[in-house]
Amino acid sequence: MKRKHVSIIGVPMDLGQMRRGVDMGPSAIRYGGLQERLTNLGWTVQDHGDILVDMRENAESSTAGNLKNLSSVVTASELLAQKTDETIADDSFPLVLGGDHSIALGTLAGVAKKQKNLGVIWYDAHGDLNTADTSPSGNIHGMPLAASLGFGDPALTNIGGFSPKIKPENVVIIGARDLDDGERKLIKETGIKVFTMHEIDRLGMTTVMKETIEYLRERTEYVHLSLDLDGLDPTEAPGVGTPVAGGLSYRESHLAMEMLEESGIITSAEFVEVNPILDEKNKTGAAAVALIASLLGEKLL
Ligand SMILES: NC(=[NH2+])NCCC[C@H](N)C(=O)O
Ligand SMILES: [Mn+2]
Numbered sequence: 001m002k003r004k005h006v007s008i009i010g011v012p013m014d015l016g017q018m019r020r021g022v023d024m025g026p027s028a029i030r031y032g033g034l035q036e037r038l039t040n041l042g043w044t045v046q047d048h049g050d051i052l053v054d055m056r057e058n059a060e061s062s063t064a065g066n067l068k069n070l071s072s073v074v075t076a077s078e079l080l081a082q083k084t085d086e087t088i089a090d091d092s093f094p095l096v097l098g099g100d101h102s103i104a105l106g107t108l109a110g111v112a113k114k115q116k117n118l119g120v121i122w123y124d125a126h127g128d129l130n131t132a133d134t135s136p137s138g139n140i141h142g143m144p145l146a147a148s149l150g151f152g153d154p155a156l157t158n159i160g161g162f163s164p165k166i167k168p169e170n171v172v173i174i175g176a177r178d179l180d181d182g183e184r185k186l187i188k189e190t191g192i193k194v195f196t197m198h199e200i201d202r203l204g205m206t207t208v209m210k211e212t213i214e215y216l217r218e219r220t221e222y223v224h225l226s227l228d229l230d231g232l233d234p235t236e237a238p239g240v241g242t243p244v245a246g247g248l249s250y251r252e253s254h255l256a257m258e259m260l261e262e263s264g265i266i267t268s269a270e271f272v273e274v275n276p277i278l279d280e281k282n283k284t285g286a287a288a289v290a291l292i293a294s295l296l297g298e299k300l301l
């Protein structure tokens with residue numbers, strides 16, 4: 001990593017989906033010993049606390065069309081965008097803790113404001129490439145990658161006051177195994193690079209990460225990692241709201257983080273969808289902490 005300072009930003013967001021409890025994700029990750037772990041790696045860590053997110057009771061009236069809790073998600077995203085932008089201006093590494101994956105709207109708005117031609121690694125069982133027109137659920141956590149690419153409702157695509165945040169050729173999705181019809185169509189139309197579980201099984205994680213790193217290095221200067229814990233197999237990360245069988249193992253995920261660290265390409269990151277209510281003794285929160293540590297330089301030996 002290029003930076004020595006890391007800024008932790010919590011986003012207790014649960015309005016992008018319907019399962020309660022994912023708003024406690026940032027706490028679960030903090031309780032898992034994140035700050036100490038990073039301090040031991042030589043980082044100076046500043047915890048900026050949590051972004052203000054509206055209470056669900058207030059937010060529920062704000063649904064527009066097929067976009068649940070739209071105005072409250074937008075408000076929190078704007079706050080997060082501003083905070084992330086400030087972190088980058090301070091030359092600190094933004095580490096955003098979710099919260100559901102709708103928070104990527106704000107993170108990417110903040111990161112892409114100065115970092116033009118941003119690359120993104122989307123580590124996830126899902127594509128999160130729906131728009132209001134294609135979403136089977138109306139849940140905004142299934143839409144942030146599409147919105148960041150400029151597809152969907154202007155209320156989502158224009159967060160931070162500009163669109164798009166990223167280009168399709170700068171995106172790599174890793175771990176996909178549950179894609180909706182509209183998402184498949186968008187992937188085919190835009191040519192986004194996707195390593196589904198099929199390619200990962202065939203090639204192995206080492207090759208997948210090598211190709212991902214080479215691909216992004218050729219195209220971009222900055223790379224954001226957006227890691228949804230449901231990219232991991234539910235047996236190893238049970239505390240997520242939309243689990244999908246047949247996922248990435250704990251070790252494969254560590255290997256991915258270790259290779260990213262070695263490459264030095266990652267310049268910001270977020271870890272999302274940890275839901276302590278659905279978890280088993282903070283197993284998923286602890287996995288998030290361990291993966292963050294690997295991404296930021298922790299070694300086995
Ligand atoms: N970030 C997530 N866990 N997204 C799950 C999305 C599930 C489904 N594709 C939807 O649009 O509702
Ligand atoms: Mn997911």
Ligand SMILES: [Mn+2]
Pocket residue numbers: 101124126128141228
């Ligand atoms: Mn996701």
